[in-house]
């Protein structure tokens with residue numbers, strides 16, 4: 399496995415606990431939208447603490463981009479990543495991933511599980527191929543919605559938000575359950591892309607398949 403040491407070029411706040419990191423791109427480095435790499439911080443003691451993160455910018459950009467949620471409740475990699483500055487170095491490795499685009503359908507994400515869909519949807523938008531794609535995005539509160547303005551601009555009415563811990567007329571309220579999915583999905587005979595916490599993936603997968611989705615068309619991050 400190749401190790402690439404790359405400098406952080408830019409850091410932007412995306413939400414209260416998510417930051418976007420733009421990184422130097424090694425020559426010839428490419429990926430499939432939806433794929434990830436193992437990242438570590440190039441500082442003593444952290445070089446071998448590898449965590450997977452997904453590329454969110456497209457291959458045509460001169461930089462790599464990662465969109466990273468911080469878990470501030472313990473001394474892990476994401477907590478340290480959020481404390482880094484422009485000019486600090488990360489180590490990125492070969493590209494891998496379980497999610498990639500297979501055709502129009504429903505994208506169902508929970509929290510930071512949106513990241514593989516960001517790259518896929520940006521690519522489809524660039525290629526003018528978003529027709530037939532709908533995004534259902536579950537978060538706790540409105541302030542947790544990652545890239546809300548961009549996703550709204552790209553998808554319009556095909557961008558559905560559901561919040562579990564906030565009652566706001568502009569969004570659905572609750573968890574993604576069978577009733578909700580039956581209302582939002584007009585055709586189970588299509589592609590489904592699911593990414594989020596393990597429990598959410600398992601529950602949604604079961605609902606989709608029991609409503610007629612072909613298990614082979616349900617793609618989820620393991």
Ligand SMILES: Cc1cc2nc3c(=O)[nH]c(=O)nc-3n(C[C@H](O)[C@H](O)[C@H](O)COP(=O)(O)OP(=O)(O)OC[C@H]3O[C@@H](n4cnc5c(N)ncnc54)[C@H](O)[C@@H]3O)c2cc1C
Pocket residue numbers: 434449450451452453464465466467468469471472473474475476477495496510513514619620
């Ligand atoms: C293929 C793939 C792609 C991914 N892409 C992205 C991405 O693009 N962006 C993104 O934000 N995330 C992404 N993730 C998730 C990301 O890898 C994890 O959030 C990250 O590894 C967490 O690292 P950590 O060292 O901060 O936490 P870890 O120590 O690895 O802990 C992870 C989880 O355990 C909990 N936990 C562990 N130890 C403690 C403790 N002592 N006290 C309290 N809680 C604890 C944390 O709250 C957290 O939920 C991806 C995951 C996969 C599998």
